[in-house]
Amino acid sequence: MSVTAVLGAQWGDEGKGKLVDILSANTDICARFAGGNNAGHTIIAPIGPERLQTTFAFHLLPSGLINPAVTGIIGPGVVVHLPSFFDEFDTLRGKGLDCTGRLFISDRSHLVFDFHQIVDGLKEVELGLSSIGTTKKGIGPAYSAKASRSGLRVHHLFDTAFADKFRKIVEGRYKRYGHFEYDTEGEIKRYQVLAERLRPFVIDSVVYIHQALATGKRILVEGANALMLDIDYGTYPYVTSSSTTVGGICTGLGIPPRRIGKVIGVMKAYTTRVGGGPFPTEQLNDIGVHFQEIGREFGTTTGRRRRCGWLDLVVMKHSCQINGYDVLNLTKLDILDDLEEIKVAVKYLVDGKELLGFPANLETLKTTEVTYVTLPGWKTSIGAVSSYGELPENCKEYITFIEEYLKIPIEWIGVGPGRESMIRKEGKGDS
Secondary structure (H helix, E strand, O other): OOEEEEEEOOOOOOOHHHHHHHHHHHOOEEEEOOEOOOOOEEEEEEEOOOOEEEEEEEOOOOHHHHOOOOEEEEOOOEEEOHHHHHHHHHHHHHOOOOOOOOEEEEOOOEEOOHHHHHHHHHHHHHHHHHOOOOOOOOHHHHHHHHHOOOOOEHHHHHOOOHHHHHHHHHHHHHHHHOOOOOOHHHHHHHHHHHHHHHHHHEEOHHHHHHHHHHOOOOEEEEOOOOHHHOOOOOOOOOOOOOOOOHHHHHHHHOOOHHHEEEEEEEEEOOEEEOOOOOOOOEOOOHHHHHHHHHOOOEOOOOOOEOEEEOEEHHHHHHHHHHHOOOEEEEEOHHHHOOOOEEEEEEEEEEOOEEOOOOOOOHHHHHOOEEEEEEEEOOOOOOOOOOOHHHOOHHHHHHHHHHHHHHOOOEEEEEOOOOOOOEEEOEOOEOO
8 A cells, every 4th residue: 555644642742743754755745634733743854965953843734844855735634824834834944944846735725814713712711611722723713614614725715706705704703702803804915915825835635646646656644633632532522623533534635545554653652631631641740740851741833831641551542443553653762761660551440340441421531540550660761772672671561561452563662852763663573
């Protein structure tokens, strides 16, 4: 199969970007299928003739673009804030990564406008203590407009009726939220200018991708957010507004299921999440602080400190069942280096009875007792390790425990922040 997918297996921020960066060396096209500029992937890569180590923050653009031979596609399932699109494009170019002529956006992609971002904030205020903790990037309101058939897509920018449609939509938001401060006419003029700059980027992505499939091009699909933030299978309502699962690839890019080959799930060696919502293994103690500080757990997009806790294999089993990962990428294993012992959640109990899966009703989680298995730490740095065989025995035991519980092999192991700090494990031997 010519389509490989990299998907987040927990609550996001697992380090998908680094694996996408590595895999893009053998990729022709890297495509995004869901989310918007609420995603965030940080990649450190050598740039220019002097090969200077440069840090890149990808939010909306596919992070496979780090490879100058890769073409990036933003699919119909993605919602796009054009000012952010061009800001990111220009920032990358300013750092020596020019994506001109190899970055395209679907004419079916829905647009995020500034009024969506205003509404996003108003909705959070309206929810009060029950707020979702969104990035306030306007993603939810844009997807709401899409679902209610009142959104505008990229192709609408080039219609003569764009201005009238835009005014009508803004008036509808005023009726719902009151007359908030917003320059409707100024925004129309702004987008008319942006539309002309955007024109060379716009394609019929369905035709483009299926021509690529027909000619044997290698396509790498980059997931945004993660399984536990999926609109259907995540911790609803504390989720994103799109389908982040393997099924989202079909709906968000127009790729048939039978054309999807290898599916890789990316998981941290512990667990993090941002915003509100349940987190059964969260550690509001020194362990949580350790993960935050040593793990540099601050959001790429928001800068928010992430909530941290032990690895939750109940969550991971739920994730594996839905996405059917062929292999896993275990990231940030080095963050556990200094711990005497490591706990792993293996079971949820309610009134002494084990839950058979991750519950849909979040009220159930309030009475859930988490059962942990305690494993010995390795108390040594693995940051310089370059093969599986060099890892400490206790570290290998941790990896094996995860594999045996989930019944899925771990192929990739992250032991540091750089692209060189990724071990490929084949079977039980060295790579």
